[in-house]
Amino acid sequence: MIEVTGLSKRYGDVTAVHGMTFACAPGTVTGFLGPNGAGKSTTMRMICGMTPPTTGTATVAGTEYRKIANPARHVGALLDPSAQHGGRTGRETLALTARLIGVPPRRADAMLDMVGLAGKAARRPVRAYSLGMRQRLGIAQALLGDPSVLILDEPANGLDPEGIRWMRTLLRGFADKGGTVLLSSHLLREVEAVADRFVVVARGRVVAQGTAADLLAGRTGTFVRGLDPAALGAALAAAGLPATPDASGAFTVAADAARVGRAAAAAGAVLVELRPAGDGLEDLFLSLTADREPVA
Ligand SMILES: Nc1ncnc2c1ncn2[C@@H]1O[C@H](COP(=O)(O)OP(=O)(O)OP(=O)(O)O)[C@@H](O)[C@H]1O
Incomplete structure (x- = not known):
């Protein structure tokens, strides 16, 4: 469960996020939709304890991210695929994270295999990866700790159509097993096929939320x-x-x-x-x- 309550973030005179309130339930994929600059990344960074909110709270399973012991075992986040160290190989990246969060190294290999980066790709330095490969590595890293919550910022960026379909299947399977997924995009069609619910944001505010049927209610004809x-x-x-x-x-x-x-x-x-x-x-x-x- 992810719960965001009255969350705001000001940078000088720019209000990046303004009083956002929404929740994401286990077993569902929530599409976090809005145009560039709407406040999606800032909100996700606040949920993941990387940016302190100006006001409001964000919790995962009832606890603020920063107060969760070994958070990677509960929350898998992909916020910035370019943040990975370019000099390490994909395998080194995951092996290091595995050691840090206390999961067996073989899980790193299993995750590389699952995201299609096993073998030669795993032995290449990350700087030689395409954006799509970085996204796959980021998804593998997010899943490494076997979390129950996934928070993914624009994971479809750089993925080809086959990659987007693969990701949808993965996220659907994750949610169907009881996981909670928050998935951002500025393109409705990237999340429409997989999201159970939508939180639509614009100019830092939630402008609509609910299932597709909820959102379209009253707009028939x-x-x-x-x-x-x-x-x-x-x-x-x-x-x-x-x-x-x-x-x-x-x-x-x-x-x-x-x-x-x-x-x-x-x-x-x-x-x-x-x-x-x-x-x-x-x-x-x-x-x-x-x-x-x-x-x-
Ligand atoms: N560190 C920062 N300092 C100042 N302003 C910021 C900072 N981070 C974000 N902003 C501003 O906050 C607003 C929301 O940005 P944010 O990146 O959260 O939007 P977004 O919906 O994720 O957009 P995108 O899809 O382009 O990443 C923008 O106006 C942005 O310029």
């Missing part, structure tokens, strides 16, 4: 296009359905698809398109985060 726009417009009007035409002659109707379809059928209007209105998660995310100016 039906998009409909007829072969003859005038005939369809007349059919919708005759059925008393409120319809807004667009420039192409299609309509967004404040009614479900069945009612719209029936109205068209009753008037003999031929439909060429009938679907939920285009107010999907992506549109919602863009409209919630449209203004990218940070709060001063």
Whole structure:
């Protein structure tokens, strides 16, 4: 469980994070979404005890990160893949961490294998790694202590489509076994397929949170296009359905698809398109985060 309560961070006159409150439950993946500069990294750094909050609290399993004994055994974090020492090989990096956190060295090899960095890749210095390889190494490092919580800042950066799919499967499996995952991204499509819940942030504040269904509740409607726009417009009007035409002659109707379809059928209007209105998660995310100016 991750609990963030009234968390704020000011840097001089910039408020990077402003009164954020949210929680991530075991068994779930939470997508932490927001445009560049929204305050995601700062929040994750505060949860992981790397940046002190100005006000508010962040706890993992009820305890502040800094007060957890051997935190890597409870919380796996990937906050900055470029922070790894470039002169060490992937294997040395993990072996060193394994020793520091008290896990057997063979677990380092198992993790390298799991993230696809076994063999030759493990023996190359990290400075020769691509960003995607660094992300994989960072994920291996985060998992090394067999934690129950994962906090990953933009882990999909630098991963190819196969790598992104691999990561999704890994995170889903982790959560399905009872783990808690907080996963940030500035791109909805990177987290949409794996997240159970979303915390959407903009300008340092939480602007929406919940499941996709929660976020989209009340934003329903039906998009409909007829072969003859005038005939369809007349059919919708005759059925008393409120319809807004667009420039192409299609309509967004404040009614479900069945009612719209029936109205068209009753008037003999031929439909060429009938679907939920285009107010999907992506549109919602863009409209919630449209203004990218940070709060001063
Ligand atoms: N150490 C710092 N000193 C001053 N300002 C900072 C510092 N760290 C972050 N900020 C500012 O805080 C705001 C939030 O930054 P943060 O990196 O948390 O956003 P983000 O959502 O993670 O964005 P990105 O996706 O670009 O990393 C930005 O305006 C940033 O410039």
